[in-house]
Amino acid sequence: MSAVARLVYTYFTSTxxxxxxxxGGILLFAVSLIVVFGMPQPEDMVLFASAGQLAFFLGSxxxxxxxxxxxxxxxxxxxxxxxxxxFLSMMVTVAxxxxxxxxxxxxxxxxxxxxxxxxxxxARLATDPKLRSFVIxxxxxxxxxxxxxxxxxxxxxxxxxxxxxxAGFSKALVIIVILMLAPTQEVNDPSSDAWTSLLQxxxxxxxxxxxxxxxxxxxxxxxxxxxxGLFPRARAVRSAGREIDLMLGTHNPWxxxxxxxxxxxxxxxxxxxxxxVWLYMLTIFSAVNGAISGQAxxxxxxxxLRAGWSRSELFARVEASFARHxxxxxxxxxxxxxxxxxxxxxPVGMLAAGLPLLILGTATSTYLGLMLTRGVRWSEALLAIxxxxxxxxxxxxxxxxxxxMAAVVxxxxxxxxxxxxxxxxxxxxxxxxxxxxxxxxxxxxxxxG
Amino acid sequence: MADAxxxxxxxxxxxxxxxxxxxxxxxxxxxxVIGLLGKNGAGKTTLLELMLGFTxxxxxxxxxxxxxxxxxxxxxxxxxxxxxxxxxxxDQLTVADQLRVIExxxxxxxxxxxxxxxxxxxxxTAARIKNLSVGxxxxxxxxxxxxxxxxxxxxxxxxxxxxxLARRQFLEQLVEISADGERAVIFSSHIVSDIERLAxxxxxxxxxxxxxxxxxxxxxDSIVRLHIRGAAEAVAGVEVPGAISLRREAGxxxxxxxxxxxxxxxxxxxxHAVTVEVESLxxxxxxxxxxx
Numbered sequence: 001m002s003a004v005a006r007l008v009y010t011y012f013t014s015t016x017x018x019x020x021x022x023x024g025g026i027l028l029f030a031v032s033l034i035v036v037f038g039m040p041q042p043e044d045m046v047l048f049a050s051a052g053q054l055a056f057f058l059g060s061x062x063x064x065x066x067x068x069x070x071x072x073x074x075x076x077x078x079x080x081x082x083x084x085x086x087f088l089s090m091m092v093t094v095a096x097x098x099x100x101x102x103x104x105x106x107x108x109x110x111x112x113x114x115x116x117x118x119x120x121x122x123a124r125l126a127t128d129p130k131l132r133s134f135v136i137x138x139x140x141x142x143x144x145x146x147x148x149x150x151x152x153x154x155x156x157x158x159x160x161x162x163x164x165x166x167a168g169f170s171k172a173l174v175i176i177v178i179l180m181l182a183p184t185q186e187v188n189d190p191s192s193d194a195w196t197s198l199l200q201x202x203x204x205x206x207x208x209x210x211x212x213x214x215x216x217x218x219x220x221x222x223x224x225x226x227x228x229g230l231f232p233r234a235r236a237v238r239s240a241g242r243e244i245d246l247m248l249g250t251h252n253p254w255x256x257x258x259x260x261x262x263x264x265x266x267x268x269x270x271x272x273x274x275x276x277v278w279l280y281m282l283t284i285f286s287a288v289n290g291a292i293s294g295q296a297x298x299x300x301x302x303x304x305l306r307a308g309w310s311r312s313e314l315f316a317r318v319e320a321s322f323a324r325h326x327x328x329x330x331x332x333x334x335x336x337x338x339x340x341x342x343x344x345x346x347p348v349g350m351l352a353a354g355l356p357l358l359i360l361g362t363a364t365s366t367y368l369g370l371m372l373t374r375g376v377r378w379s380e381a382l383l384a385i386x387x388x389x390x391x392x393x394x395x396x397x398x399x400x401x402x403x404x405m406a407a408v409v410x411x412x413x414x415x416x417x418x419x420x421x422x423x424x425x426x427x428x429x430x431x432x433x434x435x436x437x438x439x440x441x442x443x444x445x446x447x448x449g
Numbered sequence: 450m451a452d453a454x455x456x457x458x459x460x461x462x463x464x465x466x467x468x469x470x471x472x473x474x475x476x477x478x479x480x481x482v483i484g485l486l487g488k489n490g491a492g493k494t495t496l497l498e499l500m501l502g503f504t505x506x507x508x509x510x511x512x513x514x515x516x517x518x519x520x521x522x523x524x525x526x527x528x529x530x531x532x533x534x535x536x537x538x539x540d541q542l543t544v545a546d547q548l549r550v551i552e553x554x555x556x557x558x559x560x561x562x563x564x565x566x567x568x569x570x571x572x573x574t575a576a577r578i579k580n581l582s583v584g585x586x587x588x589x590x591x592x593x594x595x596x597x598x599x600x601x602x603x604x605x606x607x608x609x610x611x612x613x614l615a616r617r618q619f620l621e622q623l624v625e626i627s628a629d630g631e632r633a634v635i636f637s638s639h640i641v642s643d644i645e646r647l648a649x650x651x652x653x654x655x656x657x658x659x660x661x662x663x664x665x666x667x668x669x670d671s672i673v674r675l676h677i678r679g680a681a682e683a684v685a686g687v688e689v690p691g692a693i694s695l696r697r698e699a700g701x702x703x704x705x706x707x708x709x710x711x712x713x714x715x716x717x718x719x720x721h722a723v724t725v726e727v728e729s730l731x732x733x734x735x736x737x738x739x740x741x
Contacts, residue, residue, distance in 0.1 A: 006553035014541045066539050073537035077503055079554040080523035220505045 003079075007089035008096065011063040018059050025056025029100040036104065049104055057097050057150060063090065064158035072162065077216065087212050091205060094154065098146035105139035137194040144197035148204055155208075174259055176284065244317055248299055249292060250325035257332050260285045264336060275346040276399030279354045282333050283391050286361030289329045293322050293369030294376075297430075298438035315430035319370070319423075326362050333358050350398045353408050360415040361391050367422035373429045374437040390415065453512075454479055454601050454633040455500055460509035461657075462495055469495045471657035472509070479600070480630035482623070484648030485637035486736055491654045493637040494534055497605050500635070501531060513601065527555055530599030532607045536590040540579035544589055547578060548596070555597040563596050570618055583610045591619060595626070602626065604636035608643060616640075620647055641733040651732070653739060660739060665732065672735045673709045677702040679723030687721045689713075693738055705730075705738045 012022040032048035067086055076082040126132070156172040211218070245251035267273060267281070296318050304314050334355060341351045364387050372380060390411065397408055455477040462470040469492040477483060487493045498504045500511055502518035511518045514525050521529070539547055544567075552558045567574055570588050578586065587610040594602060602623075608616045620643060627634050638644055644651065651668050653661040661668055677687055681700045689695055691708040706713070714725050730738065 003550075003553040006550055010542065010546060010550055014539075014546070062541055066541065069537065069539055074501075074503055074531055074533050075537055075551075078501060078521075078526055078529060078531050079551070080526045082526075082554065085554065 003081075003085045004088045004092060007067070007085065008092050011060045011066060011089070011093050012096075014062040014066060018062055020059075021055045021061075022059030025052045025054075025059055025100070028052030028055060029104065032104060049101065053097075053101060053146075056100060057153070060093050060097060061157060063093050064154050065161040068158050068162040071212070071215075083213055083216075087209055090154070091209075094147050094150045097150045098143050101146055102139050102143040105135065105142060140194035141197045144194070144201040147201050148197075151204060151208070171259070172288070174263055176288075242321070244303060244321050245324070247303055248296055248318060248321050250321045253325045253328035256289060256329055260329075260332070264340075268340075274399060275341070275344070275350050276395045278340055278344075278346070279337070279350060279357070279395040279398065280392060282337050282354070283357055283361050283395060286330065286333055286358040287365045287388065287391055289326055289333075290322075290362040290365030290367075291369055292325075293366045294372050296322070296370055297373040297433060298435070300433075301435040301438070304435075311431050311433055312427070315370075315427055318430075322366050322370070326366060330359060330362055349403060349405060353394070353398055353403075353405070353412065356412050356416075357391070357394055360412060360419060363419040364391075364415060364422060367419055367426050370426035371422055371429060373426075373433045387415075387418070452479070453477060453515075454481075455511065455513050455518075455635070457500065457511040458509055460496075460499060460511055461507045462492075462499055462504070463507045468507075469657055470499065470506075473657075473659055474509075475652070475659065475662060477601075477633050477635060479633055480627065481633050481650050482627050482648050483633070483635045483650045483652055484644030485635060485652045485654065486639075486641065486644060486732075487637070487654035488740055492657050493654055494605055496654065497531075497603050497635065497637065501529065501603060527557070527597060528600040530594035530597060530602045532590050532594045532602075532604040534605040534609075536586045538578045538586055538589060541577070543575055543577055544572060544581070545574040547589065548574070548593065551593050552596060557598070558596050559598050560596075562598070563592055566592055566595065566622065570615060584612060584615060587611055588615060588619075595622065598626070600632050602632065602634045602636075604634070606637055606639065608638055608640055616643065623647060641731075641736055645732040653736065655739065668732070668735060669729055671709055672705065672707050672730060672738065674728040674730055674734075674738075675702075675704045675706055675714075675717075676726040676728060677704065677717070677721075677723050678726075679721065683721050683723050687717065687723060689717070694741055707739075 011018075013019045028048050029052040032052060035048055067090055070076055071083065071086050076086060079085070152175050156175040159168045159171040159175070162168065242251065264281075267278075273281075300314055300318055303309070303317075304311070307314075307317075309317060337354055337358065338351065340346070341354075368380065368384060368387065394408060394411060397403060397411075453476045455475075457473055457475045460470055460473045460475075461468065473496070485493050485496070495504070499506055500513065500518060502511075502513070502521055505519055513521060514528065516522060516525050539550070542550070548563060552560070552563075566572070570592075572585065572588055572592065576585075578589070581589065587607065591604070591607055594604070608619060611619060623634060623636075624647065626632055636644075636648075645665065649664055651661060651663065651665050652659055663671075672693075675689065677684055677689075678701055679687075684697060684700055684702045687697075687702055689704040689706055690713065691706045692704045693707050695702065695704040709727075714727060717723060717725050
């Protein structure tokens with residue numbers, strides 16, 4: 001089997017969970033094909049197809065980690081055409097992830113145009129040129145958009161999994177925000193057609209491919225062109241702070257703040273967003289802010305060895321370090337929310353419910369991260385998904401003419417209770433933390449010499 | 450030399466103001482097994498990385514099979530195997546999957562050899578890499594470099610995590626690989642006895658320079674310890690040309706000499722009226738003496 005095919009196969013089957021998700025995704029697509037031909041409601045097909053698409057994407061979610069590790073190590077330099085084959089494997093993976101939708105699209109369009117209960121007549125595609133042209137255009141446009149979307153998501157995952165520090169999270173955050181804003185802009189200003197989308201896709205791949213393939217040389221050039229002592233102050237600021245903060249990566253909240261201010265600024269320039277979209281965006285920022293605590297357990301071993309703290313004291317210090325870091329970011333988020341809300345005239349109820357939501361977003365994700373003393377297991381992954389969905393649902397609940405404030409408050413109270421419970425669980429796990437069960441640091445680099 | 454496997458010319462590498470490799474020139478011919486010795490921070494890893502083009506030199510050139518190491522074409526890469534100091538395995542995969550991924554990049558992969566070595570080295574191919582011990586990971590890294598039967602095998606401290614049995618098996622395999630006289634092996638290690646057993650050439654790296662490059666016998670012939678005995682006044686007046694270290698006591702002196710020649714023994718006897726005994730040193734002692 002050629003290297004590209006083997007790599008792609010490995011991305012989709014790297015773990016048992018990946019096998020289940022990839023296989024499940026294909027199965028759900030098969031079901032949606034059956035549904036589109038055999039059942040009257042296209043909505044059912046959309047449900048199966050969306051679930052299949054998501055499962056198929058998640059099945060390959062180890063791709064950024066695997067490709068990233070291969071490309072960052074010596075292997076990519078020494079394997080024959082290693083970097084090129086890695087790039088091709090990534091491209092094929094993205095193309096494959098979006099492919100089921102492309103295959104399903106013509107049938108879905110036809111199913112949507114026929115009467116309920118009437119069988120899908122695929123022959124119409126051959127006899128109706130207008131329909132055929134429309135279907136092809138629509139399918140290509142959606143396919144290109146899905147490829148771009150999947151590519152951005154993989155890139156975000158790459159930053160998080162390869163860097164695993166606040167810089168990585170910040171880069172991922174910028175990408176997530178672009179993904180959130182771009183579709184909104186597209187709704188405001190629908191200018192796309194199939195060829196524009198395909199052109200965008202081609203440009204995205206050419207730019208990414210050029211950077212990826214040339215990266216070793218760019219890196220060498222960057223290293224060579226670095227003049228020692230050119231920016232001593234900037235370097236000193238970057239590496240200054242309390243020892244515990246430096247080791248946990250919480251010494252510089254301004255990096256994250258900088259990363260979130262850029263998309264917020266862009267959003268203010270791009271177009272008009274509803275209060276719910278703003279709250280949604282800021283809530284995600286608050287949750288991602290807390291998520292860097294997920295590495296705290298494995299990083300804390302050196303602290304424990306060097307300082308004379310018990311495990312419980314260590315947890316208290318780590319918690320305080322994250323509290324310091326998070327308070328800066330939360331402060332900026334709250335100011336942004338009030339500022340934007342006042343300027344744009346957002347409803348007071350939304351502001352009142354939004355302020356605790358931001359705090360809860362950070363608190364729950366921070367304590368969920370601190371709970372991860374033995375890597376991410378099924379239960380924690382599931383909990384993270386439920387929490388994220390709840391946090392994302394609350395802004396939408398507020399985005400109605402007469403929001404159900406009682407339900408919103410009740411959910412926020414539940415989130416507060418969850419945060420307290422998570423803190424309790426995290427503290428008890430840290431009291432018996434076993435560092436051999438923490439994840440191995442992957443970002444260790446060879447020292448020269 | 451046109452058919453040199455690796456050739457370096459006036460190679461230097463600096464990190465900021467620190468010069469790690471300083472004006473090295475060398476050649477590696479097919480059939481050579483080179484043991485690279487040096488203290489921590491001497492520049493061993495940097496030298497190996499420069500050889501394979503992982504990092505550009507600050508000045509000088511290095512070529513592999515006649516091609517600049519910074520731009521090795523695919524077919525040349527197929528002839529090179531490398532075991533890094535820290536493994537770069539994919540934790541999520543099983544051993545078998547990792548082997549298959551790397552195998553897929555090569556047109557010629559000796560699956561039989563890998564299968565045999567997995568069996569002999571007790572590598573469980575069904576195990577997930579994240580569950581392997583450090584030694585087992587090291588074995589797998591070595592297997593990945595052996596699979597394409599490389600003509601140039603570069604190993605950066607490959608045996609540091611192996612138990613004595615695994616180390617012996619690994620060394621036997623290296624001997625087998627280099628036996629046909631067509632392949633070159635370069636390996637760095639702090640286990641001097643392994644280098645002594647295996648290498649036919651020794652490179653000793655000190656302060657970024659090759660303090661010694663040559664075959665082991667020449668090295669042993671060149672650096673010896675002298676035991677000098679005689680009258681106290683005679684011993685006190687002895688000057689030993691090329692002495693790395695000289696320790697005198699009443700009527701007795703010990704010197705480690707670099708660049709030893711048998712004629713020196715006669716001249717010391719004749720000039721100073723002392724008796725001189727010559728003691729050959731092991732590689733480890735030579736290394737220690739050179740770094741005193």
